[in-house]
Each structure stands twice: as structure tokens, then as C-alpha cells.
Amino acid sequence: MNSKGLKMKGISMEFPGVRALDGVDFSVEKGEVHALIGANGAGKSTLMKVLSGVYQNTAGDIFIDGEKIEIHNPMDAKNHGVVIVYQEVDTALVPHLTVAENIMMDYLIGDQKKLFIDWKMIQREAKSALKNLGLNLDVNKLVSELTLSEKQMVLIGRAVFHKAEYLILDEPTAPLSVEETNKLFEIVETVKKQGVSVIFISHRLDEIFRICERITVLRDGQLVGSYNVKTETIDSIVEKMLGRKLEATFPKHDVEIGGKLFEVRQLSGEGGVNNVNMHVNKGEIVGLSGLVGAGKTELVKLLFGATQKYEGEVVLNGKVVAPKNPAQAVKTGFALVPEERRREGILVHESIETNSTLPTLEKYCNGAFINHNQIRESAINTIKTVGVKAPNEKQLVSKLSGGNQQKVAIGKWLISDADIFMFDEPTKGVDVGSKAEIYNLIGGLVANKKGVIYATCEFSEILGLTDRVYVMYNGTIAAELVTKNTNEEELLLYSTGGGRNE
Amino acid sequence: MNNTKNAALDAGKSGGFDVFKFLYKYGTILVTILAIVYFSVAVENWFTFGNITNIFRSVSIVCLIALAMTMSLTVDGFDLSTAATASFAAVIAAKVMIMWQLNPAFAIILPILVGCLIGLINSFLIIKLGISDMLCTLSMMFVITGVSITFQEGSAIYNYMPLLKGGVAPGLMSENFKAIGQHEFLQIPIPVFIMLAIAIIVHIFLNRTKYGRFMYMTGGNEEAARLSGIPTKKYRTLAYVLSGAIASIAGIVLCARLGSGEVDAAGTYLMDAVAAAYIGFSVLGAGKPNAFGTLLGALLVGILMNGLVMMSFPYYSQNIVKGVVLILGLGLTYYKKKG
Numbered sequence: 079m080n081s082k083g084l085k086m087k088g089i090s091m092e093f094p095g096v097r098a099l100d101g102v103d104f105s106v107e108k109g110e111v112h113a114l115i116g117a118n119g120a121g122k123s124t125l126m127k128v129l130s131g132v133y134q135n136t137a138g139d140i141f142i143d144g145e146k147i148e149i150h151n152p153m154d155a156k157n158h159g160v161v162i163v164y165q166e167v168d169t170a171l172v173p174h175l176t177v178a179e180n181i182m183m184d185y186l187i188g189d190q191k192k193l194f195i196d197w198k199m200i201q202r203e204a205k206s207a208l209k210n211l212g213l214n215l216d217v218n219k220l221v222s223e224l225t226l227s228e229k230q231m232v233l234i235g236r237a238v239f240h241k242a243e244y245l246i247l248d249e250p251t252a253p254l255s256v257e258e259t260n261k262l263f264e265i266v267e268t269v270k271k272q273g274v275s276v277i278f279i280s281h282r283l284d285e286i287f288r289i290c291e292r293i294t295v296l297r298d299g300q301l302v303g304s305y306n307v308k309t310e311t312i313d314s315i316v317e318k319m320l321g322r323k324l325e326a327t328f329p330k331h332d333v334e335i336g337g338k339l340f341e342v343r344q345l346s347g348e349g350g351v352n353n354v355n356m357h358v359n360k361g362e363i364v365g366l367s368g369l370v371g372a373g374k375t376e377l378v379k380l381l382f383g384a385t386q387k388y389e390g391e392v393v394l395n396g397k398v399v400a401p402k403n404p405a406q407a408v409k410t411g412f413a414l415v416p417e418e419r420r421r422e423g424i425l426v427h428e429s430i431e432t433n434s435t436l437p438t439l440e441k442y443c444n445g446a447f448i449n450h451n452q453i454r455e456s457a458i459n460t461i462k463t464v465g466v467k468a469p470n471e472k473q474l475v476s477k478l479s480g481g482n483q484q485k486v487a488i489g490k491w492l493i494s495d496a497d498i499f500m501f502d503e504p505t506k507g508v509d510v511g512s513k514a515e516i517y518n519l520i521g522g523l524v525a526n527k528k529g530v531i532y533a534t535c536e537f538s539e540i541l542g543l544t545d546r547v548y549v550m551y552n553g554t555i556a557a558e559l560v561t562k563n564t565n566e567e568e569l570l571l572y573s574t575g576g577g578r579n580e
Numbered sequence: 581m582n583n584t585k586n587a588a589l590d591a592g593k594s595g596g597f598d599v600f601k602f603l604y605k606y607g608t609i610l611v612t613i614l615a616i617v618y619f620s621v622a623v624e625n626w627f628t629f630g631n632i633t634n635i636f637r638s639v640s641i642v643c644l645i646a647l648a649m650t651m652s653l654t655v656d657g658f659d660l661s662t663a664a665t666a667s668f669a670a671v672i673a674a675k676v677m678i679m680w681q682l683n684p685a686f687a688i689i690l691p692i693l694v695g696c697l698i699g700l701i702n703s704f705l706i707i708k709l710g711i712s713d714m715l716c717t718l719s720m721m722f723v724i725t726g727v728s729i730t731f732q733e734g735s736a737i738y739n740y741m742p743l744l745k746g747g748v749a750p751g752l753m754s755e756n757f758k759a760i761g762q763h764e765f766l767q768i769p770i771p772v773f774i775m776l777a778i779a780i781i782v783h784i785f786l787n788r789t790k791y792g793r794f795m796y797m798t799g800g801n802e803e804a805a806r807l808s809g810i811p812t813k814k815y816r817t818l819a820y821v822l823s824g825a826i827a828s829i830a831g832i833v834l835c836a837r838l839g840s841g842e843v844d845a846a847g848t849y850l851m852d853a854v855a856a857a858y859i860g861f862s863v864l865g866a867g868k869p870n871a872f873g874t875l876l877g878a879l880l881v882g883i884l885m886n887g888l889v890m891m892s893f894p895y896y897s898q899n900i901v902k903g904v905v906l907i908l909g910l911g912l913t914y915y916k917k918k919g
Binding site for chain 1: 788791794800803804807810
């Protein structure tokens, strides 16, 4: 290959206890659109953070046009023409300044030498940066008035003004609508024609096949390979992303599945949940599969009344229910173990006792007054049932390990009379031993004829634990599959937006 | 109270003696005792039954206003309008009896209802409109004071006050009502009993009832509380309504003590009350707003002020001491949070 372009050689990166990147090679040619893909935790973001100077690699070299360069911080990266646009655009923008000021921000901070700012020049330069992208955005508008996709464009505009030669787009399309995505791709084409190389990180394989020329696949921090899109298919790439067999670490639960317990018809609501149809039977574990950002969390929160419903019908035990808030949802018969344990699931500054009896506190009250003895007994019971390792029930939850905290977050619902238990990534940040115990607890729930909705982006969990699975993509159900008849390839295919034309 | 036990456990486990932890837990009590000892020795006639009673009497209204604040603090809110509410309540109570000549019972019921209404308005502005609690109640403080002054037509309301249209005020403040603020029982002023009673009720409410626990949980982590099925907005509203109600009780006591409804009579207590409530956070290592701590905080502020006055510390410099005490209390609380 010629020496034009960017090369990363033997990049390694270690975090305490984890080898996030292990001797990865990565190269981008001048003016190409290059996709970087891999499952969650494969190392894509880490690699790009090394390139953009956020992380310091522990080993390996970076070359531009054949010359070795040093990138120690984001400023170095910018000086070498490497600019990254993160998915969270708001972190890089000042909302109450104009588009022009935001595009020219680095100039205003670094290169403005005179005392007075030449606003005409700022506007002119900003306008021309946008014009280069074929955009017609009012540069005097405040950034706070822009849509998300327009904000992305401002950031790309900023990169163009800085004569970026390597533009990294980190999952840019995840929050965009179809039209906005098309618009973004037009911009990508435009900058590509101007000789800019674009590194495109995405989970959406169909998009990658539309705009990219080459694909680099990472898995578990290692390079799988770089491929030409023309010689590959979505299926072959999916295979390369997975590349391993899943291990069976799931306890077998044998439960007879009963009649329909819960049904959702044409549900749409806040957070992009769009036209969801699903049902859960008694004693059934239903998986919600899909990649990060597919809308799993949004869906379970919507079902729990935590976000606003726009349309649709929810039926529980044959009755139409419409909980407007979590308090009503709990009374109706729902329980949710949310994804963000420390922020949403438990009160870390309170004791196990207080946490475990919170949703069911009414049970332990004489009128308004709390019966502390009953609470204590109940907490001791919960600790035993879910197997929390703690000296006593008064222990502060903040002092427990992640796995034990999660057991408290689950345990507090087990004593409720809920019919539908929803789990959102319950094993995130949980050690292996606790994981198995959590699976067992869920097995116990379905044995009692409850219904379980299990949302996770780990395919191995879906395959090991569930009876049936709904795959989500872009806020809606892309496929309904029976777990024993499916496999990781199929899950990933639907999760990445494939298989829709079949 | 669980926290206390656990903190003790931890201290025992680690074996070492943590100076900050000790100061955090017992600092307030220690400073209070030191202040008492110091003033007893340094100031003649300080440690007498008469003076101690005096301190308690002067502390009672501050403490009631601070207890009102404690309610909003439990849900991680803040209510700066409590002192203004108390002043307004005092004016209403005076007007009910002196101008409207209604039954003194209305001089108690009506101000409390108005206090609840103010709490509802506060919670609407904070919860529904999303105004920051401090700014909202600061604005409300001015609004309430303004409404109060308009309502009393610019001047204090007292017995036989001359009226603009000629003659004097028609009614009298009931003697029974005045007893609330001026009489004593077993040589102890009635306001002290009221303060203790409300403190005990607030303590029981916060620690023994489910409502109190729900309010603490809402303050501890609103999202987690909400997702546990607690109607957090309802409990935040309740906190502000109770804050308004307790502030009004403070105003009623104040009115009874002064025998009149005066312009912004409770305004000067605001600072003391904020200090008392925040100092109370740390008492016995509770780490959260609590009735007992607030009571002790109010006592500490009262003792300091009383002692300084008796040492002829100039009254115009007292705010310096108050401010420093508040900063120390806040420092203790926030430094703990950071750690």
C-alpha cells in the first residue's frame, strides 16, 4: 500500500485489569470512508480515543503519510488533522452561542490575537465552512435552537474549518431519522471528495455497506481483519464480529409456559419507541435483544410508566392498563430493575433494610406508622433469598459489591405482588458468581407463573436464559424469534438492521 | 438512625480514630457544651434559670421556622420563604382578631391554611414549572412580604391602633391567644412547649411513618425513588405544604408573643433558621435533615447570640457570628458529602 494516509501499528491499551486493545493495526487511506465495527466492548471507541489523544496507548505507533507522529492529547491530534465527532454532540457545543461562534470556537480560543473580534470575518468563515459541506444553515442561529442532526453538522463544519484530514464519526446515525441520516451521508460524500478520510463507527451494518469502502473488524480488543465491502456481505461480517461459540453458563429452568399474561399493541412513546407489539405468557422469560441504543431501555421505562406514552394499548391479565407513572405501574403489577443501578435502582446511602422494603413499605405499616420489627424480618428474609453477602440488614448499600447491590435492587421487587418483572441489563458490572445467582432468581420467578421481560445487549444471555426473544432495532421490534431455533448470527443480523427484506 | 449505628461499626472496624468523623458526629454537641461552659464562667448571671428560660423562649420561633425548612430539606428542596410566611401568618392572626373581630380560633386556623396554600404555590412553581427551589422561594419571599404589607396597609396591627379613616381598631387581641406566646407553665414559657411538641411530631413523622421515609427517599435519590413506585412529586409537594404550615405556626406564636402583627416580624429569623437546619444535618452523624438536629442547631445559635449580647458584643456585628456559624455548619455538611 502507498504511504499516503494514516496508519496505526501494534496499538495496545491497558486499563487496570483489562487489556482493552491488544496489538491492533489499523489504516485509513486518503479520501476513503472506512468503517470500524465490533460488538460492545470490542475496543472501537478505545482505539479512536487513542487516535484522538484522549487515551495514551501503552504500546504501538501512529504514522501519517509514512511519518511517525506523537499524539499525547486532543490538541496534538487536531494539529495532525485528526478530529473526532462524538455521539454526544452537546458535550462539544456551547448552546447559547451562535452557530458561527461554535464553528469558530477553536479559532476564538487559540488564534484570536487582536483585542476586538472581527465578527464579520467569523460569520464569513463559518458560512464558507458550511458551504463546503453543501449546507445552508443560518450561522447566526443559536446552537440551542438546532436539531440534533444540525448540531452534528456544526461539529463537522468545525472540523472542516480546521482542515481536518481524518474525521472520526462515532455512531453518528444512532439518534438520527432516515432523512437526517441521508443528509449526513451526503455530507460524508462531500468531504470525501475534498480528500478527507472518514472513519465511521457504527453498529448499523446496512449503513456501512452503503457508504463505506473498507471495513475493519475488532473483537475483544484484537484485530480480526480489514475487508473490502465489495467482497463481503452482512452475514459474513456478522460472523467475523462474533467468531466464537458461546459457553453454557445458564442454569436450566424447566417451567410449563401458561396462557397470555401481558400484551402490548402498537405502543409508541417517549424516547423513540415506535409501534411495538409484543406479548408475554405466564411463566415465560421473554428477551429484549438489540444493540446499545436500540430502544430496549426506553421500551421498559415506557411500560413502567416512567416515560410518556403517545399511543397504543397495554393489556395485563386481560385488562387494559395505562399506568401514568411508576407508582401506578407498581400498583398495577409491574416491577422494573433499571439499568443504571446506582442512579435508578437503589439508594446507596441507605441500608439494605430500607432499600429492600421500599416498594412494599405499605405492607409493613400500621396505618401511617412503620413497624420496624416487620421491616427487619422482611429484610433478613430478602437477604437470605437473594443471597446478599453482608454482615447484617443495617449495612449501607454503598458498602456492598456491584453484584450484591444488584441483588438488593432485585430483591426489593421479589416481595412485591407484581405479575410482570422487567430487567434491564441486570448483569451489567456484576461478577460471574452473582450473575448465575441472578439467573437463578429469575428462574424462580417464572416457576411462580410470573412473566419476565429481560432486556440485554449480551446475545449469550438471550440465548441462554430466554424462551422467546424480540429483537429491537431503532425503537421498534425488528423480529420475534423462538430462542431455541435461533443463534447469535441471526440476533446480530436483526439487531444491525439486516434481514428486513427477506 | 441506621447511619449512626453503621458509622459506629465502621469506626470500630477501622480501629483508628478519625478526627473529622468524630467532629462531624459530635461537633455540634461539643460546641454547644463548650459555649455553655464558657458563657457560664465568663458572663455573670448567664447560667441562671431566668436566662436559660430566656434563651429557650427566643429560640422557639427560630426553631419552628427551622423545622419548617427541615421539611423541604428532606426532599432535597429548599424553602427560603418560611420566614416571610411566618410574618404573614402573624399579620393574618392579628387582623382576624383586631380588625375582623372573629373568634380567636380563626386566628390559628386561617394562617395555617394560608401557609399550606403558600406551600402549594411553591411546589407548583418548583415541580411543575421547574424553577430552581432556592430562586423560586426567594422570589416568593418577596411576594409574600409584599402581599403581607399590602394586606396590613403598610403598618403594624395592634390593639387600639389608630385607623386612617379615623377612630381606633374595633377589636382586641384575645388574652387567651396572647397566652400562647406570653404565658408560662411550670415557669417554662408556652412557646417552648410548642417548639418541643412540633419537634417531636416532626421527628416521629420523619422517622416512624411511611410518609417520612418516602420523603427521605425522594430527597436521597429522586429517580431511584420514583422507579421504586414512590409518587415523588406528591411527596415533594407535601414537604412544601408542611413547611408552609409549620412556618405559619411559628408566625402565630410570634404574633401572640408580640401582641401585634408587624411588618416582616420574622424576617430576621431567616438566617438563624437556615443555620439551625444545616447545622442539624450533622448532629450524631445523621447526615440528613432531622428534627433533633435542627432543634439542637437552633439552641446553639440561640446560646451564642444570647451570650454575645450579654457580653456586650455590639448587636450590629452579630450577623458576622451568625454567618460564620452557618458557614461552619455548611462546611461540615458539604465537606462530608464530598468525601
